[in-house]
Amino acid sequence: MKHILLPTDFSENSWNAISYALHLFKEEACTFYILNTYTPVIYHVEYVMGYPAQFGLGDAIRNTSQKNLKELVDKISSEFGNNTKHKFETIARFDTLILGIKEVAIKYNIDLLVMGTKGATGAKEVLFGSNTVHVFKEIKCPILAIPSHFKYEAPHEILFPTDLEVHYKNAQLNILQEIVATNHSRINAMHISTGYDLTQRQKDNKSNLESIFEHTAFLFHDVRSMNITEAISEFQLKHKINLLAMINNKHSFYENLFFRNTVNQIGFHLNIPFLVLPVKI
Numbered sequence: 483m484k485h486i487l488l489p490t491d492f493s494e495n496s497w498n499a500i501s502y503a504l505h506l507f508k509e510e511a512c513t514f515y516i517l518n519t520y521t522p523v524i525y526h527v528e529y530v531m532g533y534p535a536q537f538g539l540g541d542a543i544r545n546t547s548q549k550n551l552k553e554l555v556d557k558i559s560s561e562f563g564n565n566t567k568h569k570f571e572t573i574a575r576f577d578t579l580i581l582g583i584k585e586v587a588i589k590y591n592i593d594l595l596v597m598g599t600k601g602a603t604g605a606k607e608v609l610f611g612s613n614t615v616h617v618f619k620e621i622k623c624p625i626l627a628i629p630s631h632f633k634y635e636a637p638h639e640i641l642f643p644t645d646l647e648v649h650y651k652n653a654q655l656n657i658l659q660e661i662v663a664t665n666h667s668r669i670n671a672m673h674i675s676t677g678y679d680l681t682q683r684q685k686d687n688k689s690n691l692e693s694i695f696e697h698t699a700f701l702f703h704d705v706r707s708m709n710i711t712e713a714i715s716e717f718q719l720k721h722k723i724n725l726l727a728m729i730n731n732k733h734s735f736y737e738n739l740f741f742r743n744t745v746n747q748i749g750f751h752l753n754i755p756f757l758v759l760p761v762k763i
Contacts, residue, residue: 483512484512485512485590485592486593486596487514487583487590488515488516488595488596488597489595490517491518496598497557498631498633499628500514500516500558502634504562504565506637507568508567511568512569513568513569513570513590514568514571515572516555516571517583518573518575519575519576520543520577521578554572555570555572580620583617584620587623593623594625596625597617597626598627598628598629599629614627623760624657624760625757626755627758628755629756632753635724638666638667638724639667639670639721639725640723641721642672642728643714644671644729645673645674645684646684646687646688647684650687650729654759655729657757659694659695661725662698666699667724668699669695669698669699670723672703672705672717673702673704675704677706703717705717714726725755726755727757728758728759729760730761
Protein backbone atom coordinates (compact mmCIF):
# COMPACT_ATOMS: atom_id res chain seq x y z
CA MET A 483 0.00 0.00 0.00
CA LYS A 484 1.29 3.45 -0.91
CA HIS A 485 1.55 6.19 1.71
CA ILE A 486 0.88 9.57 0.10
CA LEU A 487 1.14 12.93 1.87
CA LEU A 488 -1.23 15.72 0.81
CA PRO A 489 -0.47 19.09 2.45
CA THR A 490 -3.38 21.51 2.35
CA ASP A 491 -4.05 25.13 3.22
CA PHE A 492 -7.70 24.62 2.19
CA SER A 493 -7.22 26.73 -0.94
CA GLU A 494 -8.59 25.81 -4.36
CA ASN A 495 -5.04 25.15 -5.48
CA SER A 496 -4.36 22.59 -2.78
CA TRP A 497 -7.73 20.95 -3.54
CA ASN A 498 -6.66 20.77 -7.18
CA ALA A 499 -3.49 18.91 -6.17
CA ILE A 500 -5.48 16.52 -3.96
CA SER A 501 -7.86 15.84 -6.85
CA TYR A 502 -4.92 15.07 -9.12
CA ALA A 503 -3.52 12.57 -6.63
CA LEU A 504 -6.87 10.82 -6.22
CA HIS A 505 -7.24 10.49 -9.99
CA LEU A 506 -3.64 9.35 -10.51
CA PHE A 507 -3.86 6.57 -7.92
CA LYS A 508 -7.53 5.65 -8.25
CA GLU A 509 -6.69 2.02 -9.04
CA GLU A 510 -4.05 1.60 -6.32
CA ALA A 511 -4.33 0.86 -2.62
CA CYS A 512 -3.26 4.03 -0.82
CA THR A 513 -3.38 5.72 2.53
CA PHE A 514 -3.58 9.47 2.06
CA TYR A 515 -2.32 11.62 4.94
CA ILE A 516 -3.91 15.06 4.66
CA LEU A 517 -1.76 17.58 6.53
CA ASN A 518 -2.61 21.11 7.60
CA THR A 519 0.12 23.08 9.36
CA TYR A 520 -0.55 26.39 11.06
CA THR A 521 1.43 29.00 12.98
CA PRO A 522 -0.95 31.60 14.40
CA VAL A 523 0.17 35.14 13.59
CA ILE A 524 0.36 36.08 17.27
CA TYR A 525 3.06 33.44 17.77
CA HIS A 526 5.21 34.18 14.74
CA VAL A 527 7.83 36.19 16.64
CA GLU A 528 8.05 33.61 19.40
CA TYR A 529 8.23 30.84 16.82
CA VAL A 530 11.36 32.34 15.30
CA MET A 531 13.00 32.13 18.72
CA GLY A 532 11.98 28.56 19.48
CA TYR A 533 10.03 25.49 18.52
CA PRO A 534 6.24 25.80 18.23
CA ALA A 535 5.53 22.73 20.36
CA GLN A 536 6.88 24.66 23.36
CA PHE A 537 3.87 26.89 23.59
CA GLY A 538 0.95 24.47 23.91
CA LEU A 539 -1.34 27.18 22.60
CA GLY A 540 -3.59 27.70 19.65
CA ASP A 541 -6.39 25.33 20.66
CA ALA A 542 -9.03 27.36 18.85
CA ILE A 543 -6.99 27.41 15.65
CA ARG A 544 -6.26 23.69 16.01
CA ASN A 545 -9.98 23.01 16.35
CA THR A 546 -10.66 25.04 13.22
CA SER A 547 -7.95 23.13 11.37
CA GLN A 548 -9.40 19.78 12.45
CA LYS A 549 -12.90 20.90 11.48
CA ASN A 550 -11.71 21.99 8.04
CA LEU A 551 -9.84 18.72 7.56
CA LYS A 552 -12.98 16.74 8.36
CA GLU A 553 -14.98 18.81 5.89
CA LEU A 554 -12.26 18.20 3.30
CA VAL A 555 -12.54 14.42 3.73
CA ASP A 556 -16.32 14.73 3.42
CA LYS A 557 -15.82 16.68 0.19
CA ILE A 558 -13.53 13.94 -1.15
CA SER A 559 -16.16 11.32 -0.34
CA SER A 560 -18.86 13.42 -1.98
CA GLU A 561 -16.94 14.06 -5.21
CA PHE A 562 -14.98 10.82 -5.59
CA GLY A 563 -17.32 8.32 -3.98
CA ASN A 564 -16.29 5.49 -1.70
CA ASN A 565 -13.11 4.08 -3.21
CA THR A 566 -12.44 1.01 -1.06
CA LYS A 567 -8.77 1.11 -2.08
CA HIS A 568 -8.29 4.51 -0.43
CA LYS A 569 -7.94 5.36 3.25
CA PHE A 570 -7.62 8.87 4.68
CA GLU A 571 -5.89 10.15 7.80
CA THR A 572 -5.99 13.82 8.81
CA ILE A 573 -3.22 15.65 10.65
CA ALA A 574 -3.43 19.16 12.13
CA ARG A 575 -0.05 20.45 13.33
CA PHE A 576 1.09 23.63 15.06
CA ASP A 577 4.20 23.85 12.90
CA THR A 578 5.72 25.30 9.77
CA LEU A 579 5.07 23.57 6.47
CA ILE A 580 8.64 22.29 6.06
CA LEU A 581 9.05 20.92 9.60
CA GLY A 582 5.57 19.42 9.54
CA ILE A 583 6.18 17.63 6.25
CA LYS A 584 9.59 16.37 7.41
CA GLU A 585 8.24 14.78 10.57
CA VAL A 586 5.12 13.31 8.96
CA ALA A 587 7.14 11.93 6.04
CA ILE A 588 9.44 10.08 8.43
CA LYS A 589 6.73 8.93 10.86
CA TYR A 590 4.46 7.46 8.20
CA ASN A 591 7.13 6.33 5.73
CA ILE A 592 5.71 8.53 2.97
CA ASP A 593 6.24 7.30 -0.60
CA LEU A 594 5.15 10.50 -2.35
CA LEU A 595 4.25 14.08 -1.47
CA VAL A 596 1.69 15.76 -3.74
CA MET A 597 1.22 19.51 -3.40
CA GLY A 598 0.21 22.61 -5.31
CA THR A 599 2.85 25.04 -6.56
CA LYS A 600 0.84 28.13 -5.58
CA GLY A 601 -1.53 28.93 -2.77
CA ALA A 602 -4.36 31.43 -2.59
CA THR A 603 -3.70 35.11 -1.92
CA GLY A 604 -2.15 36.86 1.05
CA ALA A 605 -0.63 34.71 3.78
CA LYS A 606 -1.66 31.46 2.10
CA GLU A 607 0.42 32.34 -0.93
CA VAL A 608 3.54 32.09 1.22
CA LEU A 609 2.60 28.53 2.15
CA PHE A 610 2.64 27.16 -1.38
CA GLY A 611 4.43 29.94 -3.20
CA SER A 612 8.06 30.63 -2.36
CA ASN A 613 8.13 27.68 0.04
CA THR A 614 7.72 25.29 -2.88
CA VAL A 615 11.41 25.78 -3.63
CA HIS A 616 12.33 25.00 -0.01
CA VAL A 617 10.20 21.85 -0.08
CA PHE A 618 12.11 20.66 -3.16
CA LYS A 619 15.41 21.28 -1.37
CA GLU A 620 14.58 20.14 2.15
CA ILE A 621 12.24 17.15 1.78
CA LYS A 622 13.97 13.87 0.95
CA CYS A 623 11.08 11.98 -0.60
CA PRO A 624 9.55 12.11 -4.08
CA ILE A 625 7.50 15.28 -4.59
CA LEU A 626 4.84 15.84 -7.22
CA ALA A 627 4.03 19.53 -7.66
CA ILE A 628 0.77 20.37 -9.42
CA PRO A 629 0.48 23.82 -11.04
CA SER A 630 -2.51 26.01 -10.31
CA HIS A 631 -5.56 25.26 -12.43
CA PHE A 632 -4.00 22.16 -14.02
CA LYS A 633 -6.85 19.73 -14.65
CA TYR A 634 -6.02 16.07 -14.42
CA GLU A 635 -4.93 14.26 -17.53
CA ALA A 636 -3.22 10.88 -17.50
CA PRO A 637 0.58 11.27 -17.79
CA HIS A 638 0.95 9.43 -21.07
CA GLU A 639 3.96 11.47 -22.22
CA ILE A 640 6.66 12.05 -19.58
CA LEU A 641 9.73 14.23 -20.08
CA PHE A 642 12.86 13.19 -18.16
CA PRO A 643 15.77 15.63 -18.70
CA THR A 644 19.19 14.34 -17.68
CA ASP A 645 22.85 15.17 -18.23
CA LEU A 646 23.67 11.43 -18.11
CA GLU A 647 26.33 12.06 -15.48
CA VAL A 648 24.48 9.98 -12.89
CA HIS A 649 24.26 6.18 -12.75
CA TYR A 650 20.59 5.82 -11.85
CA LYS A 651 19.32 3.01 -9.64
CA ASN A 652 15.91 1.38 -9.69
CA ALA A 653 15.12 2.61 -6.17
CA GLN A 654 15.56 6.23 -7.27
CA LEU A 655 13.12 5.83 -10.14
CA ASN A 656 10.65 3.47 -8.48
CA ILE A 657 7.70 5.89 -8.20
CA LEU A 658 8.28 7.05 -11.80
CA GLN A 659 8.36 3.43 -13.00
CA GLU A 660 5.06 2.76 -11.23
CA ILE A 661 3.41 5.81 -12.79
CA VAL A 662 4.69 4.74 -16.22
CA ALA A 663 3.41 1.16 -15.80
CA THR A 664 -0.02 2.16 -14.46
CA ASN A 665 -0.66 4.75 -17.18
CA HIS A 666 1.12 3.00 -20.08
CA SER A 667 3.25 6.10 -20.35
CA ARG A 668 6.17 6.85 -22.65
CA ILE A 669 9.42 8.14 -21.14
CA ASN A 670 11.09 10.86 -23.20
CA ALA A 671 14.64 11.03 -21.84
CA MET A 672 16.18 14.29 -22.99
CA HIS A 673 19.87 15.14 -22.98
CA ILE A 674 20.58 18.80 -23.62
CA SER A 675 23.83 18.99 -25.54
CA THR A 676 26.04 22.03 -25.98
CA GLY A 677 27.83 20.52 -28.97
CA TYR A 678 30.05 17.87 -27.39
CA ASP A 679 29.78 14.13 -28.00
CA LEU A 680 28.78 11.87 -25.13
CA THR A 681 31.65 10.62 -22.97
CA GLN A 682 32.00 6.89 -22.32
CA ARG A 683 30.55 7.43 -18.85
CA GLN A 684 27.51 9.16 -20.31
CA LYS A 685 27.07 6.37 -22.86
CA ASP A 686 27.19 3.80 -20.06
CA ASN A 687 24.65 5.74 -18.00
CA LYS A 688 22.41 6.07 -21.04
CA SER A 689 22.48 2.28 -21.50
CA ASN A 690 21.72 1.82 -17.82
CA LEU A 691 18.73 4.18 -18.06
CA GLU A 692 17.44 2.30 -21.10
CA SER A 693 17.72 -0.99 -19.21
CA ILE A 694 15.74 0.39 -16.25
CA PHE A 695 12.86 1.26 -18.60
CA GLU A 696 13.35 -1.70 -20.96
CA HIS A 697 9.80 -2.97 -20.40
CA THR A 698 8.17 0.40 -21.14
CA ALA A 699 8.03 2.81 -24.06
CA PHE A 700 11.33 4.72 -23.93
CA LEU A 701 12.70 7.32 -26.32
CA PHE A 702 16.01 9.15 -26.06
CA HIS A 703 16.29 12.69 -27.41
CA ASP A 704 19.58 14.56 -27.87
CA VAL A 705 18.64 18.24 -27.97
CA ARG A 706 21.15 20.93 -28.83
CA SER A 707 20.52 24.07 -26.81
CA MET A 708 22.32 26.52 -24.52
CA ASN A 709 19.26 27.23 -22.38
CA ILE A 710 17.82 24.46 -20.23
CA THR A 711 14.42 25.96 -19.45
CA GLU A 712 13.81 27.04 -23.04
CA ALA A 713 14.68 23.54 -24.26
CA ILE A 714 12.29 21.98 -21.74
CA SER A 715 9.47 24.40 -22.59
CA GLU A 716 9.88 23.93 -26.34
CA PHE A 717 10.00 20.14 -26.06
CA GLN A 718 7.02 20.12 -23.71
CA LEU A 719 4.84 22.03 -26.19
CA LYS A 720 6.02 20.15 -29.27
CA HIS A 721 5.43 16.70 -27.79
CA LYS A 722 2.39 17.45 -25.60
CA ILE A 723 4.14 16.38 -22.41
CA ASN A 724 1.86 15.63 -19.41
CA LEU A 725 4.55 15.32 -16.72
CA LEU A 726 8.09 16.60 -16.15
CA ALA A 727 10.32 14.40 -13.97
CA MET A 728 13.83 15.07 -12.70
CA ILE A 729 16.22 13.78 -10.06
CA ASN A 730 17.55 16.41 -7.67
CA ASN A 731 21.14 15.25 -7.59
CA LYS A 732 23.76 17.44 -5.94
CA HIS A 733 26.54 15.36 -7.48
CA SER A 734 25.53 16.26 -11.02
CA PHE A 735 26.73 19.66 -12.21
CA TYR A 736 23.94 20.00 -14.75
CA GLU A 737 21.13 18.96 -12.42
CA ASN A 738 22.53 20.94 -9.49
CA LEU A 739 22.73 23.98 -11.74
CA PHE A 740 19.16 23.36 -12.85
CA PHE A 741 17.78 23.11 -9.36
CA ARG A 742 19.75 26.04 -7.96
CA ASN A 743 18.98 28.48 -10.73
CA THR A 744 15.75 27.48 -12.41
CA VAL A 745 13.59 25.52 -9.98
CA ASN A 746 11.94 28.79 -8.95
CA GLN A 747 11.00 29.48 -12.55
CA ILE A 748 9.88 25.89 -13.10
CA GLY A 749 7.88 25.86 -9.87
CA PHE A 750 5.95 28.99 -10.67
CA HIS A 751 5.61 28.95 -14.45
CA LEU A 752 5.56 25.33 -15.57
CA ASN A 753 2.03 24.44 -16.62
CA ILE A 754 2.35 20.67 -16.22
CA PRO A 755 2.97 18.55 -13.09
CA PHE A 756 6.60 18.37 -11.94
CA LEU A 757 7.90 15.19 -10.26
CA VAL A 758 11.07 15.81 -8.23
CA LEU A 759 12.94 12.65 -7.21
CA PRO A 760 15.60 12.72 -4.47
CA VAL A 761 18.97 11.19 -5.20
CA LYS A 762 18.64 8.89 -2.19
CA ILE A 763 15.43 7.09 -1.25
